[in-house]
Amino acid sequence: MDGKKSLVAYIMAGDPALQKTAEYVSALSREVDALELGVPFSDPIADGPVIQRAGQRALRGRPTTLADILSLLKELQTDVPTVLMSYYNLIYRYGVSKLTRDARDVVDGIIVPDLPLEEASELRRYCSNNDICNIFLIAPTTSNERMAEILKSTSGFAYIVSRLGVTGGVTDYAHLRDLVSRVKSVESRYELLKLPKLVGFGISKPLDVEAAISAGADGAIVGSAFVKEIENGTSPRDLAHFARSLKKATLNQFAEVET
Numbered sequence: 001m002d003g004k005k006s007l008v009a010y011i012m013a014g015d016p017a018l019q020k021t022a023e024y025v026s027a028l029s030r031e032v033d034a035l036e037l038g039v040p041f042s043d044p045i046a047d048g049p050v051i052q053r054a055g056q057r058a059l060r061g062r063p064t065t066l067a068d069i070l071s072l073l074k075e076l077q078t079d080v081p082t083v084l085m086s087y088y089n090l091i092y093r094y095g096v097s098k099l100t101r102d103a104r105d106v107v108d109g110i111i112v113p114d115l116p117l118e119e120a121s122e123l124r125r126y127c128s129n130n131d132i133c134n135i136f137l138i139a140p141t142t143s144n145e146r147m148a149e150i151l152k153s154t155s156g157f158a159y160i161v162s163r164l165g166v167t168g169g170v171t172d173y174a175h176l177r178d179l180v181s182r183v184k185s186v187e188s189r190y191e192l193l194k195l196p197k198l199v200g201f202g203i204s205k206p207l208d209v210e211a212a213i214s215a216g217a218d219g220a221i222v223g224s225a226f227v228k229e230i231e232n233g234t235s236p237r238d239l240a241h242f243a244r245s246l247k248k249a250t251l252n253q254f255a256e257v258e259t
Helices: 018-028 049-059 066-076 088-094 096-103 121-129 144-153 173-189 206-214 224-231 236-249
Strands: 006-012 034-038 082-085 109-111 133-135 158-161 197-200 219-222
Touching: 006 018, 006 049, 006 197, 006 224, 006 236, 018 034, 018 066, 018 224, 018 236, 034 049, 049 224, 066 082, 066 088, 066 096, 088 096, 096 121, 121 133, 144 173, 158 173, 173 197, 173 206, 206 219, 206 236, 219 224, 224 236
Parallel strands: 006 034, 006 219, 034 082, 082 109, 109 133, 158 197, 197 219
Antiparallel strands: none
């Protein structure tokens, strides 16, 4: 992230097939500032219905694996930063040290929604050794003290969850500005390194992106909306067009937000 307002696109790797993921990644990488690839898992805790269905599709037949995703990224060599979102069981089975070594040339960051900060020391150590960012989630219910610990341990960007619950759903604009302001206040109070702040969960349309920027965020993460388009059979070209409309919304830094 270089100071401009950013758009991150999330899609599920292997949905509906790994070759289609390659086409979608290639198309999106020309329109967005970063990509987030979900690693399909049978028992997700943070995924809403749309992303759950995508994971199930990616696991049918020959399941898409972490190794498959890393191989795909090595073939594609995208020009934008790429983040993996994976549940820890998959990383543990692959091997934390092995994963970070294998991923270091193609993955810029890792998000593990079911790995508490207190249990992440091994992953953080190996990620640091291989120049991979650890990105932890900040929820609306996160206390200021815990938020400070998360911000100390996060690298790359601060992932602000806009709403309680799983992915998808509707963003509460009325509380979004307060949440982003609180993150900034905690940074200042504890004299922490100021990270780019990106808002995710419930961000699905241009107005949501504008709301995140207007609330003071440095960008937005859009997931379920992209995954839903893929579920509906949208072509890579049309998905890129949708991404363009969302990216255009990041330029509207002074949007009037309905509350």
